[in-house]
Amino acid sequence: MEARRPITVVVSRFEDLVSRGLRTLIGEDSNIEIVGFDVPHGQLARSFAVQDPDVGILNFGSLRTPIEVRDLHAAHPDTRIVVLANRPTPAECNQMLAFGATACLSKETQARDILNAIHLASRGLHVLPKTPREFGAIEPTGPEVLTPREADVLELLQHGRSNAEIALALGVGVETVRTHARNIYRKLGVKTRRELATLAGGSPAAR
Amino acid sequence: MEARRPITVVVSRFEDLVSRGLRTLIGEDSNIEIVGFDVPHGQLARSFAVQDPDVGILNFGSLRTPIEVRDLHAAHPDTRIVVLANRPTPAECNQMLAFGATACLSKETQARDILNAIHLASRGLHVLPKTPREFGAIEPTGPEVLTPREADVLELLQHGRSNAEIALALGVGVETVRTHARNIYRKLGVKTRRELATLAGGSPAAR
DNA sequence: CAATCGGGTGAAATCGGCCTCACCCGTTCC
DNA sequence: GGAACGGGTGAGGCCGATTTCACCCGATTG
Numbered sequence: 001m002e003a004r005r006p007i008t009v010v011v012s013r014f015e016d017l018v019s020r021g022l023r024t025l026i027g028e029d030s031n032i033e034i035v036g037f038d039v040p041h042g043q044l045a046r047s048f049a050v051q052d053p054d055v056g057i058l059n060f061g062s063l064r065t066p067i068e069v070r071d072l073h074a075a076h077p078d079t080r081i082v083v084l085a086n087r088p089t090p091a092e093c094n095q096m097l098a099f100g101a102t103a104c105l106s107k108e109t110q111a112r113d114i115l116n117a118i119h120l121a122s123r124g125l126h127v128l129p130k131t132p133r134e135f136g137a138i139e140p141t142g143p144e145v146l147t148p149r150e151a152d153v154l155e156l157l158q159h160g161r162s163n164a165e166i167a168l169a170l171g172v173g174v175e176t177v178r179t180h181a182r183n184i185y186r187k188l189g190v191k192t193r194r195e196l197a198t199l200a201g202g203s204p205a206a207r
Numbered sequence: 208m209e210a211r212r213p214i215t216v217v218v219s220r221f222e223d224l225v226s227r228g229l230r231t232l233i234g235e236d237s238n239i240e241i242v243g244f245d246v247p248h249g250q251l252a253r254s255f256a257v258q259d260p261d262v263g264i265l266n267f268g269s270l271r272t273p274i275e276v277r278d279l280h281a282a283h284p285d286t287r288i289v290v291l292a293n294r295p296t297p298a299e300c301n302q303m304l305a306f307g308a309t310a311c312l313s314k315e316t317q318a319r320d321i322l323n324a325i326h327l328a329s330r331g332l333h334v335l336p337k338t339p340r341e342f343g344a345i346e347p348t349g350p351e352v353l354t355p356r357e358a359d360v361l362e363l364l365q366h367g368r369s370n371a372e373i374a375l376a377l378g379v380g381v382e383t384v385r386t387h388a389r390n391i392y393r394k395l396g397v398k399t400r401r402e403l404a405t406l407a408g409g410s411p412a413a414r
Numbered sequence: 415c416a417a418t419c420g421g422g423t424g425a426a427a428t429c430g431g432c433c434t435c436a437c438c439c440g441t442t443c444c
Numbered sequence: 445g446g447a448a449c450g451g452g453t454g455a456g457g458c459c460g461a462t463t464t465c466a467c468c469c470g471a472t473t474g
Contacts, residue, residue, distance in 0.1 A: 016318035017228030024227045063350045065396035085349065086293060092352050098361075111223035142292065143270045145299055147462060158305075163419075176464050182421065189272035191420075354432060369448075382435050389451065398450075 010036035060085030073100025217243035267292030280307025
């Protein structure tokens with residue numbers, strides 16, 4: 001990268017952890033200069049007007065309507081808008097672009113890719129996150145969450161109750177309990193109730 | 208805070224932005240010492256065994272099943288486990304606690320509260336995020352997303368088409384278009400189609 | 415051997431989101 | 445004044461998730 005005028009960016013307010021990450025990340029790139037940081041959502045328009053940045057990085061979670069992106073874009077057409085979202089769906093990203101954003105990134109994006117995207121966006125190129133699932137792609141969406149009823153069954157399973165006892169306690173049939181138990185085993189990745197029994201007590205209930 | 212032996216923590220791998228945020232945040236607290244950082248999910252057990260930290264900070268999104276928390280807790284009962292999740296539901300948090308975690312925090316938590324939670328968790332106190340909605344609490348969940356059909360209607364609305372034209376183009380009744388349009392206005396926070404027309408073109412379509 | 419359990423399939427019922435349409439009201443505009 | 449629009453209500457159908465239950469099989473166990 002040759003030395004030239006650095007890209008000026010205004011960064012809106014994010015969650016504290018993300019905010020700190022953004023600051024150290026952008027601080028590592030000498031070609032990007034932060035001219036506004038942790039700007040509250042309501043003062044973005046003013047910050048854009050005062051700083052006239054090349055790029056504004058917006059917090060998707062703070063947007064109330066996409067219209068706000070459109071208004072910012074209309075008032076400052078030379079400032080490229082990068083929207084940073086938690087796990088944006090393709091529909092959300094397209095909506096952001098349709099309303100004037102130049103790029104829509106996920107907060108899970110690799111750090112270097114975020115810097116690259118800022119550079120690209122500053123020149124008007126659109127950047128979108130990779131499509132999450134082309135075909136059977138693994139997503140780190142965290143463990144499957146038990147349904148409320150499954151949590152009820154798990155609670156009793158952890159205390160070593162039999163299916164018949166659980167059925168009696170919950171007022172449903174044994175077959176129902178067996179179905180819940182099967183789904184619990186699958187979601188939790190265990191194969192027997194023995195693997196569950198060890199963790200009885202020591203914490204608030206699972207529901 | 209008096210000076211005593213600092214709390215040792217092992218931090219698992221997080222998204223780059225969050226990871227950087229955590230590092231600068233924890234680095235500001237002289238009473239907490241990072242003894243393992245950006246530990247890949249598969250090597251957490253080994254890191255716990257080697258470092259024997261007071262606290263392990265786990266990435267909820269990397270968990271495949273809650274059983275992994277249980278196993279870590281069973282193997283290292285003296286290491287308090289703090290789970291950091293994106294926007295955990297109460298059910299998810301309770302599940303984590305039920306499986307041996309000491310605290311379950313949202314990545315949206317204020318920085319100082321995260322430090323406090325680490326301190327509390329190191330002494331075995333449970334910390335849970337605030338319940339998101341007691342009664343009509345505002346949540347920064349971002350703008351409402353248009354449904355695919357609403358995006359179709361919006362696309363045509365932006366081009367200045369009348370309801371009758373849109374109905375004809377989409378092969379549905381005028382009443383249907385009017386319903387979609389109403390929902391679009393509500394979600395986008397506008398009151399007339401005029402407010403939409405200004406943003407035609409300049410970006411990929413909304414669908 | 416009979417009971418219990420793990421595991422698969424499937425079928426009702428319910429619920430919520432989405433799409434479609436209908437009817438009501440009042441306002442705006444030509 | 446009639447047509448189009450903004451706004452509210454509600455209905456019916458579709459689909460997916462959840463809950464409940466039923467039947468099937470094989471393995472384990474007392």
